Amino acid sequence: MSVTPPPIKTEIPAHVPPELVRAIGLTEGPEFLAAPHAFMASLQHTQPPVFFNTSDNIGNAWMLTGYDDAYFVLRHPEIFTTRGSVGFPRSPDDWFDFIPLEIDPPQHRRYRGIVDPLFSPKAIAKLEASIRALANELIDAFIDRRECEFTRDFGRPLPVSVFLGLMGLPQDMRDTFVDWAVGLLHSQSREVAGNSMRSIAAYLKDVIADKTRHPDDGVISTIVHTRPDGEPLSDKEVFGFVFFLFIGGLDTVFATLNNVFLWLAENPRRRQEIIDRPDHLAAATEELLRVFSVTFAGRLLTQDHELHGVQMKKGDKLTCILPAANYDPAAFEHPQTIDFDRPRKPMLAFAGGVHSCMGAHLARLEMRVCIGEFLRRIPDFRLQDGCRIEYYPGGVVGPKALPLCW
Numbered sequence: 001m002s003v004t005p006p007p008i009k010t011e012i013p014a015h016v017p018p019e020l021v022r023a024i025g026l027t028e029g030p031e032f033l034a035a036p037h038a039f040m041a042s043l044q045h046t047q048p049p050v051f052f053n054t055s056d057n058i059g060n061a062w063m064l065t066g067y068d069d070a071y072f073v074l075r076h077p078e079i080f081t082t083r084g085s086v087g088f089p090r091s092p093d094d095w096f097d098f099i100p101l102e103i104d105p106p107q108h109r110r111y112r113g114i115v116d117p118l119f120s121p122k123a124i125a126k127l128e129a130s131i132r133a134l135a136n137e138l139i140d141a142f143i144d145r146r147e148c149e150f151t152r153d154f155g156r157p158l159p160v161s162v163f164l165g166l167m168g169l170p171q172d173m174r175d176t177f178v179d180w181a182v183g184l185l186h187s188q189s190r191e192v193a194g195n196s197m198r199s200i201a202a203y204l205k206d207v208i209a210d211k212t213r214h215p216d217d218g219v220i221s222t223i224v225h226t227r228p229d230g231e232p233l234s235d236k237e238v239f240g241f242v243f244f245l246f247i248g249g250l251d252t253v254f255a256t257l258n259n260v261f262l263w264l265a266e267n268p269r270r271r272q273e274i275i276d277r278p279d280h281l282a283a284a285t286e287e288l289l290r291v292f293s294v295t296f297a298g299r300l301l302t303q304d305h306e307l308h309g310v311q312m313k314k315g316d317k318l319t320c321i322l323p324a325a326n327y328d329p330a331a332f333e334h335p336q337t338i339d340f341d342r343p344r345k346p347m348l349a350f351a352g353g354v355h356s357c358m359g360a361h362l363a364r365l366e367m368r369v370c371i372g373e374f375l376r377r378i379p380d381f382r383l384q385d386g387c388r389i390e391y392y393p394g395g396v397v398g399p400k401a402l403p404l405c406w
Contacts, residue, residue: 011060012052012054012060013313013316015311015313016052017310020048020050020051020052020310021051021052021054022047022051022052022053022054022063023053023054023055024043024047024053024063025055026053026055026058026063026321027055027057027058027393027394027395027397028055028057028058028393028394032391032393033390033391033393034391036323036391036397037259037291037292037323037397040321040323040324040327041323041324041327041335041336043065043321043324044065044324044327044328044329044335047063047065048308049064049065049066049069049308050062050063050064050069050307050308050310050312051063053319057393058395059317060317061298061316061317061318061319062310062312062316062317062318062319063318063319063321064307064318064319064320064321064325065321065324065325065328066325066328066330067325067326067328067330067331067332067348068328068330068331069307069308069320069325070297070320070321070322070325070348070352071325071346071348071352073297073299073318073320074297074320074348074351074352074353074355074356075352075353075354076353077104077105077108077353077354077355078104078302079301079302079303079305080299080300080301080302080305080318081104081299081300081301081302082101082102082103082104082298082299082300082355083097083102083103083104083300084102084300085102085298085299085300085317086098086101086102086298088184088193088197088247090197096236096239096240096243097236097237097240098240098243098244098247099111099237099240099241099244100112100241100244100355100358101244101355102240104354105354108354108355109354110228110229111228111237111241112354112358113228114222114223114226114228114241115219115222115223115245115358116358118166118219118222119358119359119361119362120361121361124361124362124365125365127162127362127365128365128369130162131158131162131365131366131369132369132373134158134161134162135154135158135369135370135373135374136373136377138153138154138157138158139154139373139374139377139378141153142154143377143378146405146406147384147403147404147405147406148403148404149401149402149403149404150257150258150261150401150402150403150404151254151258151399151400151401151402152401154257154370154374155254155257155258155261155370155402156178156254157174158254158257158366158370159249159253159254159257159363159366160174160177160178160249160250160254161174162362162366163249163250164177165218166218166219166249166362167218167219167220167245167246167249168211168216168217168218168219168220168221169207169218169220177246177250178250178251180196180199180200181196181247181250181251182196182251182392183195183196184196184197184200184247185247185251185392185394185395185396186392186393186394186396187394200243200246200247201239201243204239204242204243204246205239207220207242208220208224208238208239208242211224211225212224212225219245220242220245223238223241223242223245224238224242248357248359249359251396252294252295252359252363252396253359253363253366253367254398255294255396255397255398256289256292256293256294256349256363256367256398257366257367257370258398258399258402259292259294259397259398259399260288260292260367260371261374261402261404262383262389262399262402263288263291263292263338264371264375264381265381265382265383265402265404266382266383268380268382270338271375271379272379273340274340274371274375275375275376275379277340278372280340281368281371281372282364282368283340283341283342283344284340284371285364285367285368285371286344286347286364287338287339287340287342288338288367288371289347289349289363289364289367290326290332290347290349291326291327291336291338292323293322293323293326293347293348293349294323294349294396294397294398295322295349295351295395295396295397296319296320296321296322296323296395297319297320297322297351297355298317298318298319298320299317299318299319299320300315300316300317300318301313301314301315301316301318302314320348322348322349322351323397325348326347326348326349331345332345332347350363378406380406381404381405381406382404382405382406383402383403383404383405384403384404384405385405387403389401389402
C-alpha cells in the first residue's frame with residue numbers, strides 16, 4: 001500500500017473573512033513549544049471562538065476553542081465528518097481509512113463493536129494487577145540511583161508495554177515502534193513522516209499475514225479473524241484498523257504522563273495532597289487529565305454551517321482544540337486552577353460522541369496506577385538541576401524528556 005505524502009494545501013477559501021485569518025503556530029510555533037498548555041489556555045482570551053488558522057505544516061483549517069462548540073461538533077458527525085480528516089500521508093491512488101476513526105455512523109458501530117469488548121471497563125479492570133506489577137518492576141530498576149529520565153525509564157515503557165501486550169506485538173521492538181510513531185506524529189518533515197509511515201505499513205502487513213496463519217488472543221488477531229455480519233473484513237479494512245490502533249496506542253498516555261509528572265515535580269505541596277488522599281486518586285487523575293489533555297479533533301464539514309455568526313462551507317476543514325476547550329471558563333470555573341475537588345463534568349481529553357477514545361478506560365487506569373505507585377515509593381522528587389524542558393511539535397503534546405531526581 002502506497003504512503004506517498006501528498007502536498008499540504010494552504011489556500012485560504014474566498015468565503016473566509018480576512019479578519020478571522022490567523023497564523024498562531026499551533027503545534028509548531030515558538031510560543032506553543034515554550035509552554036503548550038499555557039499557550040492553549042490563553043487562546044480563550046487571545047482569539048475569537050472561531051477563527052481560521054494557516055500553517056504550511058498542518059494545513060489550513062477553522063479552529064474552535066470553546067467547550068460547548070467542541071461538544072456539539074463531536075456529537076454531530078452528520079455535519080462534521082471524520083472521513084478524510086486525518087492528516088497522515090496517504091496516496092490518493094491507494095487510499096485506506098483509519099478505522100474506526102474515519103468511519104461515521106451507522107457503519108462506525110460495525111467496527112467499534114469488534115474491539116469495544118476488549119477495552120470495556122470490565123476487561124480493563126483485569127489488567128490492574130499486571131500494570132501495578134510492571135510499574136513497580138520499572139521503579140525497582142532506578143529507585144536506588146536516585147534519579148531517572150522519566151520518559152525513558154517509566155512514562156513510556158509502562159503504557160507502551162501494556163499496549164503491545166494487548167495487541168499481541170513483540171516487546172523487544174518497543175523502542176523501534178516508538179521511534180516510528182515519533183517520526184510520524186512529531187516530525188515537521190513530510191519526507192520523514194512518509195518514511196515512518198512506510199516502515200509501519202510494511203511491518204504491519206507482515207504482522208497481519210502472520211496473525212492470519214497463527215491466531216492468538218491479541219487485538220490484531222481479533223480484527224484479522226472477526227466476522228461481523230458473517231463476512232470477514234477486507235484487506236484494506238484490516239490494515240486501516242490495525243494501523244490506526246497501532247498509532248493511537250503508542251504516544252498519548254506517555255505524553256500525558258510526562259505533562260503530569262512535570263507538574264508534580266514542580267508542585268510538591270499539591271503532590272503531597274495526592275499522597276495524603278489516596279482514596280481521592282481517581283478524582284485527582286480526572287482533573288489532571290482535563291488540565292493536561294494532549295490531542296485535537298479534526299473534522300470536515302459535510303454541509304454549510306454557521307457558528308457564532310461565522311459561515312463555514314461544505315468541505316472546509318475544522319479542528320477542535322480540545323486542550324483549549326478544557327480551559328473554557330464558561331465550562332470550568334477558574335479553569336487553570338487544578339482543583340481535585342472540582343464538580344464532575346465531562347472533559348474532552350478523550351474527545352466525545354461516537355468517536356470517543358476507545359482506550360479511555362485503559363488510559364485512566366494506567367494514569368491512576370502510575371501516579372499512585374510512583375508517589376507511594378518516591379514521594380519527594382524534583383527536576384534535575386539545569387535541565388531544560390523541550391516539547392515535541394505535532395498533534396500529541398508532551399515533553400521530549402523529563403529528568404527527575406530525589
